[in-house]
Structure formats: structure tokens, C-alpha cells
Amino acid sequence: MRWRNRAALMAIPIFGSVLFAVAIFNPKIVREVDAQAAPTPTPAATAAFDQAAAIAKLREQIKGRETEPAEKVFKNIQTPMLKGSPAARLLAVMEFGFARSLGVNCTHCHVPDKWEAEDKPQKQTAREMAAMAARINGELLKGIKNLKSATPTINCTTCHRGEVKPALNLSVKNN
Ligand code: HEC
Numbered sequence: 608m609r610w611r612n613r614a615a616l617m618a619i620p621i622f623g624s625v626l627f628a629v630a631i632f633n634p635k636i637v638r639e640v641d642a643q644a645a646p647t648p649t650p651a652a653t654a655a656f657d658q659a660a661a662i663a664k665l666r667e668q669i670k671g672r673e674t675e676p677a678e679k680v681f682k683n684i685q686t687p688m689l690k691g692s693p694a695a696r697l698l699a700v701m702e703f704g705f706a707r708s709l710g711v712n713c714t715h716c717h718v719p720d721k722w723e724a725e726d727k728p729q730k731q732t733a734r735e736m737a738a739m740a741a742r743i744n745g746e747l748l749k750g751i752k753n754l755k756s757a758t759p760t761i762n763c764t765t766c767h768r769g770e771v772k773p774a775l776n777l778s779v780k781n782n
């Protein structure tokens with residue numbers, strides 16, 4: 608993503624966008640998730656689906672329209688915090704905010720090249736997770752007094768940490 612776009616994204620005033628912005632723009636989180644996500648795809652899955660190629664193809668398809676609102680460029684955008692944000696940002700959210708956070712690739716939620724379809728239940732789950740996270744950030748955390756941050760924030764990575772099923776235990780994986 609170009610710096611010009613990054614700057615534009617960071618300026619988006621919608622509160623909920625902080626949720627994704629943190630995952631995308633905090634290099635520490637990206638590094639940690641990288642380390643966790645690295646061993647996840649099996650060789651068979653990697654051979655069957657080339658995520659880098661899929662993203663490159665989508666970037667090519669939206670060329671010249673990167674800064675237009677996601678819902679104008681794509682076909683089936685329902686999430687409030689994605690509506691009105693630039694199309695290029697949606698791809699970054701998919702790659703870093705969603706796939707890396709959960710330690711999966713695009714095929715966990717999509718049939719490749721049918722990005723607008725609702726083939727997999729995980730896609731709708733992700734929407735509901737985004738709504739949950741927005742409510743935690745927008746309502747619940749705001750009600751807790753004496754926290755260190757002015758705007759205490761969680762995102763997908765906070766819980767998932769590179770796993771589909773968030774851990775309940777610090778030392779033993781529960782999935
Ligand atoms: C955890 C689930 C999840 C993962 C993983 C995921 N997506 Fe998505 N994707 C979604 C959801 C949910 C939407 C719809 C967002 C909305 O309704 O606002 C979406 C929408 C899209 C769209 C817009 C399609 C349209 O025309 O409406 C594209 C393109 C897309 N994803 C590409 C990708 C790519 C490429 C990857 C892998 C890098 C990926 N996604 C990974 C959940 C996911």
C-alpha cells in the first residue's frame with residue numbers, strides 16, 4: 608500500500624476504524640502475528656491457493672479506484688466501518704486485520720475469486736466479530752474508569768493472536 612493511502616487511512620475519523628488501523632499500522636503486532644502465522648498453511652493448502660497472487664490480481668482489478676469508497680468498488684460491503692473507507696484499505700484489512708490475525712489465508716472465509724459471495728459461514732462470523740469488537744471499543748471499554756489509554760482499544764489480534772480459536776490458557780493451546 609502506498610504511503611499516500613496509508614496517510615489517508617490513518618486520517619479516517621470513524622472511531623471503529625481504530626480497530627483495524629491498529630492491526631495494520633502497529634508493526635509490533637504484525638511482527639508477532641507473522642511469527643505465529645508462518646507455520647499455519649500446510650504445503651497442500653499453499654500449493655492450492657496462492658494468497659500473494661490473489662491479492663496482486665485484486666489490486667490490478669481495482670487499479671485507479673484505490674481511494675474510492677470500498678462499497679462502490681466492491682459488490683457486497685455491509686460492515687459499517689468498511690463503508691466509506693478506501694477500496695485499497697479493504698484489501699489491507701483482509702490481509703492483515705483478518706487473515707493474519709486468525710493465522711489463516713483468504714480461503715478460510717472465501718471461495719477464491721468469488722469474494723462477494725456468502726459461500727462460507729466464516730465470512731458472516733467475521734462481520735459479527737467486527738460488530739462485537741466495535742461494541743467493545745465504542746461502548747464497553749469506554750465505561751471502564753481509570754484505564755491507562757485515552758482510547759483503550761482491542762482488535763481481532765487481541766483475542767485471536769494467529770489462531771482461529773482464541774486460547775483460554777497462557778501455556779496450553781485449547782484447539
Ligand atoms: C475472517 C474472514 C475473512 C478472511 C480471512 C478474508 N476475508 Fe475477505 N471478506 C470478509 C468479509 C466479512 C467481507 C465482507 C465485508 C463487509 O460486508 O463489509 C469480505 C469481503 C472481501 C472482498 C469484497 C468482495 C465484494 O465484492 O464485496 C474482497 C475482495 C475480499 N474480501 C478479499 C479477501 C482476500 C484477498 C483475503 C485474503 C488475503 C480475504 N478476503 C480474507 C471476510 C474475510
Ligand code: HEC
Pocket residue numbers: 704705709729730732733734736737738740761762763764765766767771772773
Ligand atoms: C473478544 C475476543 C475476540 C475478538 C476481539 C475477536 N474474536 Fe473472533 N472469535 C472469538 C471467539 C471466542 C471465537 C470462537 C472460538 C470457538 O469456536 O470457540 C471466535 C471465532 C471467530 C471466527 C470463527 C472461526 C472458525 O472458523 O471457527 C471467526 C471467522 C472470527 N472469530 C473472526 C474474527 C475477526 C475477523 C475479528 C476482528 C474483527 C475477531 N474475530 C475478533 C473471540 C474474538
